[in-house]
Amino acid sequence: MQPEIKISASILAANPVRLEEEIKRIEGAAIDLIHIDVMDGHFVPNITMGPFIVKGIKKITRVPLDIHLMISHPEFYVKDFVDAAGEGDFITFHIETTRMPEAIISFIKSKGLKAGVSLNPLTPVKSIEHLIESLDMALVMSVNPGFEGQKFIPDVLPKIAALRNASPDKLEIEVDGGINNETITQTVRQGANVIVAATAIFKADDPCAAIRTLRQKAKEAAKR
Ligand code: DX5
Ligand code: ZN
Numbered sequence: 001m002q003p004e005i006k007i008s009a010s011i012l013a014a015n016p017v018r019l020e021e022e023i024k025r026i027e028g029a030a031i032d033l034i035h036i037d038v039m040d041g042h043f044v045p046n047i048t049m050g051p052f053i054v055k056g057i058k059k060i061t062r063v064p065l066d067i068h069l070m071i072s073h074p075e076f077y078v079k080d081f082v083d084a085a086g087e088g089d090f091i092t093f094h095i096e097t098t099r100m101p102e103a104i105i106s107f108i109k110s111k112g113l114k115a116g117v118s119l120n121p122l123t124p125v126k127s128i129e130h131l132i133e134s135l136d137m138a139l140v141m142s143v144n145p146g147f148e149g150q151k152f153i154p155d156v157l158p159k160i161a162a163l164r165n166a167s168p169d170k171l172e173i174e175v176d177g178g179i180n181n182e183t184i185t186q187t188v189r190q191g192a193n194v195i196v197a198a199t200a201i202f203k204a205d206d207p208c209a210a211i212r213t214l215r216q217k218a219k220e221a222a223k224r
Helices: 016-027 051-060 078-084 101-110 125-134 154-166 183-190 207-223
Strands: 006-010 033-039 065-070 090-094 114-119 137-141 172-176 194-197
Touching (some): 006 207, 016 207, 033 051, 051 078, 065 078, 078 101, 090 101, 101 125, 114 172, 125 154, 194 207
Parallel strands (some): 006 033, 033 065, 114 137
16 A cells, blocks of 8 residues: 555645744645745745745644755755755655766765655656665656646656556655646545645645645545
8 A cells, every 4th residue: 555645734825934834824724734835946946945044934833744855966955955854854855857866865864854856747656666776755846946826747657657667555655736636536546645835825816725625636636
C-alpha cells in the first residue's frame, strides 16, 4: 500500500504580511504539512522566501515543514535551511540544479530531516532512478515552477505512475502545481500521496473546508 495521504498547504498563495494568522487558521483543519516555496530568481523567474522565514515559521507552528527549494546550487544553501528547519521536516531540491544530489541527500538525512528530489515537468524519471533507494520523497512538478495559480499539466501523470511502480509502499510521492478538486483525483490514482495546493486552499473562502474537501477527494481516489 502506498504511504498515507497528506495535504501540504503552500503559503505562496497566503497573505504574506499575515502569515502567522494564515498558518494558525489552517491548523484548524489538521493540515499535514506546510509547503514553503523557496525561489532564487535564477533557477526560476521569481524571488520568494529564504531561511529566515523558515526559522520564523518554525517558532509559531508544530506542523511539519515541507521546504521546496527552487534554487540553483542547493549545495551552497542546504545547511542554512537544515539549521532553520527541524527534525522530521522535508527538504526537497531540484535534480536540474546540482551535480551532487547524493551528497545533499545524505547531508539532509544525517541531520534527522527528510530528503526529497524534484522533477520539472519535462525532466524524466530516469534522471533520479539511481537515487530512489536513498530518498524519502520524490516531487513531480505538474506546472513549470515559479508561480502559483497555473494550470495542471496532465502529461506528468505517467511519471507519477512510474515512480509508484518503482516504490510501491515506501517513497512519498508529492505532486505540486495546479491541484484542485478535479485534478487531485488523477494524481492520487497514479500513486501520488503528498498533495500540494496553494490557490485551492488560500484563495478559497474557507481554507479549512477546502483542505477537508481535498483530503476527502484524495482518500476516495486512493481507495479505488
Ligand atoms: C510553483 C510552486 C508551487 C505553487 C503551487 O512553482 O512550487 O508550490 O505554490 O501553487 P498552486 O497550487 O496555486 O498551483
Ligand atoms: Zn512548491
